[in-house]
Amino acid sequence: MGLGDKIKNAAEHATGKAKETTGDATNNDDLKADGMKDQVSADAKKVGENVKDEFKKD
Numbered sequence: 001m002g003l004g005d006k007i008k009n010a011a012e013h014a015t016g017k018a019k020e021t022t023g024d025a026t027n028n029d030d031l032k033a034d035g036m037k038d039q040v041s042a043d044a045k046k047v048g049e050n051v052k053d054e055f056k057k058d
Contacts, residue, residue, distance in 0.1 A: 005045075005049055006046075006049075009042045009045050009046050009049070010042075012038055012039075012041065012042035012045075013038070013039050013042035013043065015035075015038055016034075016035045016036065016037070016038025016039035016040075016041075016042060017035065017039060018035065019031050019032070019034055019035025019038060020032050020035030020036050020039065021035070022035070023035055
C-alpha cells in the first residue's frame, strides 16, 4: 500500500469516527450512520490494499 493510500484511508477513518461521535452526541442517527459507513469503507480499502501488498511480496 502506498503512503498516499494509507494517509487517505486514515483520514477517511478519522472523519468517519468524528461523524459518528458528533452524530451520537447530537442524537443525529443519519450522521452517526454515515460516520460508521465511512469507517467501514476505509477499513475495507485497507484490507484490499494489504492483500495486494501480500501478492506483490511473492
